[in-house]
Amino acid sequence: MKSATRFFVALALICAAPAMAETMREAVLRKAALENGLRPVEESWPEFEPEKAEVGKLLFESELLSLTRNVSCRNCHLDEFGSADGLPLGHGAGGVGKGIERMKSPAGVLSRNALALWGRGGAGFDTFFWDGRVDASSGDVRSQFGNMAPSDDPLVVTVHLPPVEFREMIGESDATEWLRLGEVGAAARVHMEIARRIRETPEIAAPLAVASGLEVAELTYLQIAEAIAAFIRSEFRLRKTKFHRFVFEGETLTERELAGGLLFYGRGQCAVCHTGAYFSDLQFHAIPFAQFGFGFNGFGIDYGRYNFTLDPRDRYAFRTPPLYNVTKTAPYSHSGVEPNLAGAIRAHVDPLAEIDTSRLSALDRAEVYQKIARWSQEPSYAVELSDAEIAELVAFLAALEFDPEPVR
Ligand code: HEC
Numbered sequence: 001m002k003s004a005t006r007f008f009v010a011l012a013l014i015c016a017a018p019a020m021a022e023t024m025r026e027a028v029l030r031k032a033a034l035e036n037g038l039r040p041v042e043e044s045w046p047e048f049e050p051e052k053a054e055v056g057k058l059l060f061e062s063e064l065l066s067l068t069r070n071v072s073c074r075n076c077h078l079d080e081f082g083s084a085d086g087l088p089l090g091h092g093a094g095g096v097g098k099g100i101e102r103m104k105s106p107a108g109v110l111s112r113n114a115l116a117l118w119g120r121g122g123a124g125f126d127t128f129f130w131d132g133r134v135d136a137s138s139g140d141v142r143s144q145f146g147n148m149a150p151s152d153d154p155l156v157v158t159v160h161l162p163p164v165e166f167r168e169m170i171g172e173s174d175a176t177e178w179l180r181l182g183e184v185g186a187a188a189r190v191h192m193e194i195a196r197r198i199r200e201t202p203e204i205a206a207p208l209a210v211a212s213g214l215e216v217a218e219l220t221y222l223q224i225a226e227a228i229a230a231f232i233r234s235e236f237r238l239r240k241t242k243f244h245r246f247v248f249e250g251e252t253l254t255e256r257e258l259a260g261g262l263l264f265y266g267r268g269q270c271a272v273c274h275t276g277a278y279f280s281d282l283q284f285h286a287i288p289f290a291q292f293g294f295g296f297n298g299f300g301i302d303y304g305r306y307n308f309t310l311d312p313r314d315r316y317a318f319r320t321p322p323l324y325n326v327t328k329t330a331p332y333s334h335s336g337v338e339p340n341l342a343g344a345i346r347a348h349v350d351p352l353a354e355i356d357t358s359r360l361s362a363l364d365r366a367e368v369y370q371k372i373a374r375w376s377q378e379p380s381y382a383v384e385l386s387d388a389e390i391a392e393l394v395a396f397l398a399a400l401e402f403d404p405e406p407v408r
C-alpha cells in the first residue's frame with residue numbers, strides 16, 4: 001500500500017513535470033519583460049489636447065503641407081502598412097497610389113525606409129528619425145535648427161522637418177529651385193507659405209485657431225506642428241498587445257511565442273538594444289544590413305548617426321527601431337533592404353548570409369567589411385541563432401502586434 005502510494009505520487013509528479021516546467025518558463029519570461037522595462041501601455045500615454053489632435057488629423061491628411069501640393073503625411077504613414085508605407089524607400093512628392101503602385105509613379109524617392117509612428121512622442125520617447133537628428137535625450141532639443149529650435153517639444157520640432165525635405169514633400173521643379181540653392185531661411189520660407197495656405201483654408205484654420213487660442217491671422221507653422229504632434233500622440237498611442245496580456249493579465253502564449261520570448265530576452269540578447277517600454281533603447285548601434293538605393297550619403301552609402309555627430313564611432317549606427325507592429329512594416333532596416341523578418345533578424349547574427357558579396361563592387365565590399373568591423377564592437381556580436389530559433393523569434397514578434405482601433 002505504502003509503496004503504491006509512493007508510486008502514484010511519483011507518477012503524478014512525472015505527469016505534472018511538463019506543466020510545471022512550462023510555468024517556470026512563463027515566470028522567467030514575465031520577470032525578464034518587467035526587468036527590461038515593459039509597462040502597461042497606459043503608462044506610456046502622453047498628454048495631448050484633444051481639440052488640437054482633431055484638427056491635426058486634417059493637417060496630417062492635407063496636401064497643402066507639400067510645397068508642390070502633391071503629397072500629405074498620410075501618403076507615407078498608412079494604416080494598412082502599420083503606419084509606414086510598405087516600400088523599401090519612402091516615395092514622396094509627385095507619387096500616386098500606395099504600396100507597389102506608388103513605386104511605378106513619378107514620385108521623389110527618399111534615401112530611407114519610412115518609420116512607423118506607434119508610441120512616438122509617448123512618455124520618454126524623445127529621439128527621432130533613424131539617425132536621431134532630433135534628439136532631446138539630454139534635456140535640450142538638439143536638431144538642425146541649432147539654438148533656433150521652434151519648440152522645446154522634440155515631436156513638434158520633428159514635425160517641422162518633412163515639409164522642408166526635397167522629394168519627401170517638395171517636388172523638384174524650376175519653381176522650387178530657389179530652395180535648393182541653400183538660401184538662408186529657405187525652410188522658414190516654406191513654413192511661412194504653408195501657414196499662409198492654412199490661414200486661407202477656413203475649414204482647417206477656424207478649428208486650429210480655436211484649439212490654439214489665437215486669431216486665424218496669428219497662426220504660424222508652429223500651431224500647425226503642435227496640432228499634428230497632438231494627433232500623432234492620440235492616434236498612434238500604444239495599445240495592449242498579446243504580450244502585454246501575457247505579462248500583466250496571465251494570458252498564455254503559444255509554445256513558439258514563449259520560446260521566442262525567452263530567446264529575445266535571453267541568449268539572443270535582443271533586449272540589450274530592443275528594451276524598455278518601446279522595445280528600443282533609443283540609442284544608436286551598427287547592425288551590418290546591406291544598403292539599398294542611393295543612400296543618405298550617396299553612392300550607396302549611409303553613415304547614419306555619424307552624419308550628425310561626426311564622431312567616427314557613430315559611423316553606420318542607427319537608432320534601434322521600436323518593434324510594435326513590426327510584423328506589418330516590411331520591408332526592414334534603414335534602407336528597407338530586408339523583405340522579411342527572418343532575414344532582418346539573421347542580418348544581426350550572420351550578416352554575410354544576407355549579402356551576396358560576389359556581386360558587390362569593390363567600394364561596396366569595402367563598406368560591408370567596415371560595417372562588420374563596427375558591428376564587432378556591439379555586445380550581441382557573438383550570438384548564434386539557428387533557422388528554427390529565428391522562426392521562434394518571429395513568432396514572438398507577432399505577439400507585439402495590436403490593432404489601431406480607437407482607445408475610447
Ligand atoms: C515621402 C514619404 C513621407 C512623407 C510624405 C512623410 N513621411 Fe514621415 N517619415 C518618412 C520616412 C522615410 C521617415 C524616416 C526618415 C529618416 O529617419 O531619415 C519618416 C519619419 C517620420 C517620423 C519619425 C519617426 C521616428 O520613429 O522617429 C515622424 C514623426 C514622421 N515621419 C511624421 C511625418 C509627418 C507629420 C509628415 C507630414 C508633415 C510626414 N511624416 C510625411 C516618410 C514620409
Ligand code: HEC
Binds near residue numbers: 378393
Ligand atoms: C546591438 C543592438 C541590437 C541588438 C542586440 C539587436 N538589435 Fe535589432 N536592430 C538594431 C538596430 C540598430 C536596427 C536597425 C539597423 C539598421 O537599419 O541599419 C535593428 C533592426 C531590427 C529589426 C528591423 C526593424 C525595422 O523596423 O526595420 C528587427 C525586426 C530587429 N532588429 C529584431 C531584433 C531581434 C529579434 C534581435 C535579437 C536576435 C535583435 N534585433 C538584436 C539593434 C539591435
